[in-house]
Amino acid sequence: MLPTHGRHGYHPWRGRPQWTWPGGARLAVYLGVNLEHFAFGEGLGAELAPGANSGGGLQPDVLNHAWRDYGNRVGAWRLIEALDELSLPCTVLLNSAMYDHAPELVAAHRARGDEIAGHGRTNSERQSVLAEAEERALITESTAAIARHEGAAPRGWLSPWIAESRVTPDLLAEAGYRYTLNWCSDDQPVWHATRAGRILAVPYPQEVNDIPSIVARKDGAAQFAEMIVDDFDERLRQVRVGVPQVMGIALHPYIVGQPYRMRALRRALGHVAAHRDTVWITTAGGVYDHAAALPSGRLPE
Template identity: 80%
Template sequence: MLPSHGRYDYLPWAQRPRQSWPGGRKLAVYLGVNLEHFAFGEGLGAELAPGGPQPDILNYAWRDYGNRVGAWRLLQMLDELSLPATVLLNSAMYGYAPDLVAAHRARGDEIAGHGRTNSERQSILPEAEEAAMIAESTAAITAHEGAAPRGWLSPWIAESRVTPDLLAEAGYRYTLNWCMDDQPVWMRTRAGRLLAIPYPQEANDIPSIVGRKDGAEQFADLLIADFAERMRQVADGLPQVMGIALHPYIVGQPYRLRALRRALTVIAGQREAVWITTAGGVFDHCMTWPEGALR
C-alpha cells in the first residue's frame, strides 16, 4: 500500500448524487481574486523574468503594480460586469493597501484568508508557528471585516501534514488548497469536517501565464473553453464548481485585462443558466443539501 493522507475517500464521478445549485442550475462559477503583498528584498514571489540578486527590483515592482494599478482596473471591470468575487487576502494588505481592501468590502465581496504574505510558505513552519500564523492572519481579517473568514487558501497552496487540522481548529469551514475534484469534498481532520471547494490550477493566471507562458488571448480562450465544456458536461445532471483564479499584477496589465474582459463577458452573459457566486456561497448552499450528498 502506498502512503495515504487519509483525508478523503475515492468516489467515482458517475456515482455522485445529483444535487443542484440555486434555481436548479448545475454549474457554479466564482472568481478568486488574490490580493497579495510581498517583502522587499527577500522571500518568495512570482517572476516576470529570472530575478537577479536581491533586491530584485524588476520582479518586486512588477508585483506591486498589481496593488497600485491592476487591482483597481480589475475592480472596475467586475463592477461593469456585475460579478462578485472571493478575495484571497494576505493580511499584510491591511497595512499596505487598506483602501484596496475597503473597495472590495464596499462591493460586498467575500474576504477569505490567504496567510500573512506570499513571501512565505506555511508548509515549512513547525506546527506551533503555523498555528500562530493562521491565528495572526485570521485575527487581522476579523478585526477589519467584523467577522472571521470562513475559507482559506494557503500562500502558494503550501500545506504541512497538519494544515487541514489547524484550519479546522481555527474555525475555518472550507479550504481551497486541495484541487482534486470538480465538486466540493468533505475532508477529515482531527477537529471534524472541513469542506474542500474546488480551486483551479488550470484556469489560473499564474500556472497559465507565468508557468506555461500562455499569452493573454490564450488564457482568455482557456477560460471560455473550460466554461463551455463544463456547460456541456453538466447536462449529465452532476453539479460542478468552476473557479477562476486571478492575480492583479498579472491580469491587471492592460492588454491582459482586455482579453480577460472578453472571457468574463461570455460567462456573465450566461448568468441565467449558471450560478455566479463566491466560494462562501458554494459552502452555504452545500450546507442545504442532505447528509451524504457530499463525500
C-alpha cells in the first residue's frame, strides 16, 4: 500500500449525484485575485527573469521585486477597473502584510464588497517547512489581521505557494476555517477530514492560473485569454448533461495587470460575464455556502 493523505476517498467523476447551483445553474465561476507582498532582498517570489541579478540570483534582486510590486501599485487597480466594468465579484486571496504595504488597495476591494480570504502573511515564506507551532502562529497572525481590519475572520484559506505541511488542514479547521483552496484534485467541492472535523476543499485552478500559464509555460496574453474562454465553453457543454462544476480563474495583478495582458483578459472575462444568466458567477465563499448546505452524500468526501 502506498502512503496516503487520508483526507478524502476516491470518487469517480461518472455517476456522481445530480444537483444545481443557485438559480438552477450547473456551472459556478469565481475569480481568485491574489494580492501579495514580498520581502525586499530575501525570501521567495515568482521571477520574470530567473537569476536576473548579475551575480546569478544574488540579493537584492531589484528587477523581480519591482516587477512583483508593480501589481500592487498599478496592475491591481487596472484589474479593479475591469471588474467594475463587467460587474464581476472576486475573492481576494490576501497576504496580511498588504494591510501595511498597500492599505488603499485592500480598502478598494472592501468597498466593492469582495470576499477577503486568507493567503498567509507574505508569499516570501512557505508554511510547509515550519514546525507545527510556527505554522499555527502564521495562520493565527494572518487571520487576526484580517479579522481586525475587515470586522470578521476569513472563512477560506490559500497557502502561500499552495504549500502544505502534513497538518495544515487540521490547523486551518482548528483556527475556524471552513474551506481551503489548496487542493486542485477535483472540479467539485470535496469534504476533507481533519482532526477538528470537516473542511471543504473548493477547487482552485492550477491550469487556468496566470502563474503556471504565463510565468512557467511562457504562454502569451492571447493564449491565456483563449484558455479561459475554452475552459469556460467546454464546461458549459459538459454540464448540460453531466454533473455540476466549479470553474476558478486565478489572477495575479503583477502578471495580468500589464496593459497588453489586461486587454486580452478583459475580452475573456467579458465572454464569461455575457453568460451570467445561465451560470452562477460568485465567490469562493459563495461556493462554500451553497455546497455546505447540500444534503449529505451530494459531495465527495
